[in-house]
Amino acid sequence: MSGDQTAGVNIEELRALIAEELELPVEDVTDEANLATDLDVDSLTSMEIAVQLEKKYRIKISDEEMMSLTSVLSIHRIVSAKVETA
Amino acid sequence: MLVPLKGAWALIFGVSSGMGKETARALAGVGCNIIGVHFDLSEGQQQAEQFAQELGQLRVEAHFFNRNIASKQTRAELVPVVGDLTSGTGPRVIMHSVAYGTLMPLVPTPNGEEPVVSEKQLAMTVDVMGHSLVYWTQDLLKASLLPRGAKIFAMTSGGGTRVLRSYGPVSAAKAVLESYVRQLAVELAPWGVAVNAIRAGTTLTPALHKIPGSERVVAHSREINPGGRLTRAEDVADAIVTLSATDSSWLTGNVIGVDGGEALVVV
Numbered sequence: 001m002s003g004d005q006t007a008g009v010n011i012e013e014l015r016a017l018i019a020e021e022l023e024l025p026v027e028d029v030t031d032e033a034n035l036a037t038d039l040d041v042d043s044l045t046s047m048e049i050a051v052q053l054e055k056k057y058r059i060k061i062s063d064e065e066m067m068s069l070t071s072v073l074s075i076h077r078i079v080s081a082k083v084e085t086a
Numbered sequence: 087m088l089v090p091l092k093g094a095w096a097l098i099f100g101v102s103s104g105m106g107k108e109t110a111r112a113l114a115g116v117g118c119n120i121i122g123v124h125f126d127l128s129e130g131q132q133q134a135e136q137f138a139q140e141l142g143q144l145r146v147e148a149h150f151f152n153r154n155i156a157s158k159q160t161r162a163e164l165v166p167v168v169g170d171l172t173s174g175t176g177p178r179v180i181m182h183s184v185a186y187g188t189l190m191p192l193v194p195t196p197n198g199e200e201p202v203v204s205e206k207q208l209a210m211t212v213d214v215m216g217h218s219l220v221y222w223t224q225d226l227l228k229a230s231l232l233p234r235g236a237k238i239f240a241m242t243s244g245g246g247t248r249v250l251r252s253y254g255p256v257s258a259a260k261a262v263l264e265s266y267v268r269q270l271a272v273e274l275a276p277w278g279v280a281v282n283a284i285r286a287g288t289t290l291t292p293a294l295h296k297i298p299g300s301e302r303v304v305a306h307s308r309e310i311n312p313g314g315r316l317t318r319a320e321d322v323a324d325a326i327v328t329l330s331a332t333d334s335s336w337l338t339g340n341v342i343g344v345d346g347g348e349a350l351v352v353v
């Protein structure tokens with residue numbers, strides 16, 4: 001697992017947040033695992049993740065951006081970009 | 087006997103838009119305090135907060151919570167809050183107006199190109215839009231927060247007994263919901279609590295716009311509705327306010343059409 005930290009968004013903290021929402025071990029939530037097809041995440045759980053991301057990182061996520069929250073890596077990119085511009 | 091709603095409490099699931107929102111507004115307009123639950127991203131949360139403040143200007147209390155109503159943790163957190171806000175009495179009106187589910191076909195077409203609903207998506211849809219009514223009812227009753235004379239309204243649709251492509255998971259949820267309304271009506275009768283489903287006509291809500299093919303449904307409904315217009319969320323709100331203004335639990339176990347007669351017309 002990467003110890004990447006970009007613009008204050010620690011990917012391991014992000015992974016832990018996602019794993020907690022999915023009720024999965026952190027090691028199952030790999031960087032590129034697709035939330036829907038690999039981890040069987042439904043839209044309600046995706047919404048839970050998005051709401052928690054907004055709260056933790058004090059960002060706003062649009063309905064359209066929800067569609068791009070597909071993996072830990074893609075979520076990290078999106079959240080990092082928003083935190084940088086905040 | 088008719089009993090004013092002034093000073094009573096309503097618990098509304100789905101308060102931030104559509105029928106939940108207009109029903110909150112109508113109930114607040116007659117002096118009913120509102121506990122609202124919704125599940126929105128931050129932009130929707132801000133709009134919901136503004137709406138709560140608008141209701142406050144009608145001289146009622148309005149407390150909104152941005153939570154997933156299908157979550158056990160949400161019930162564990164909010165049921166005591168409902169108890170505190172209502173001083174242990176519980177709400178007089180409970181409205182289940184939840185639109186969160188998957189809109190996908192059950193099986194592919196012969197060319198097999200479009201995705202179909204997964205087991206998890208189907209289970210989630212029926213859980214949020216169907217089973218959650220039972221879980222909340224159980225928890226409120228257990229906490230002695232379903233007073234005699236309380237009214238539970240669950241929002242169903244014509245799609246519960248008709249077919250629209252991609253609406254299958256939600257249609258199943260509505261069928262489940264209507265069955266629970268009948269069952270709960272009988273089981274809550276000794277408690278003096280009435281349970282009814284409201285089947286609105288085609289109504290322009292954010293939820294409707296998400297349904298594939300809804301524009302054709304809208305066009306057809308506009309053409310056939312005997313009242314010469316589509317149903318409005320305010321029509322549903324009026325019905326709920328009217329039906330709630332009594333302590334009688336004798337009107338129970340029904341699917342009540344609030345549609346201007348639309349469902350009666352074929353062409």
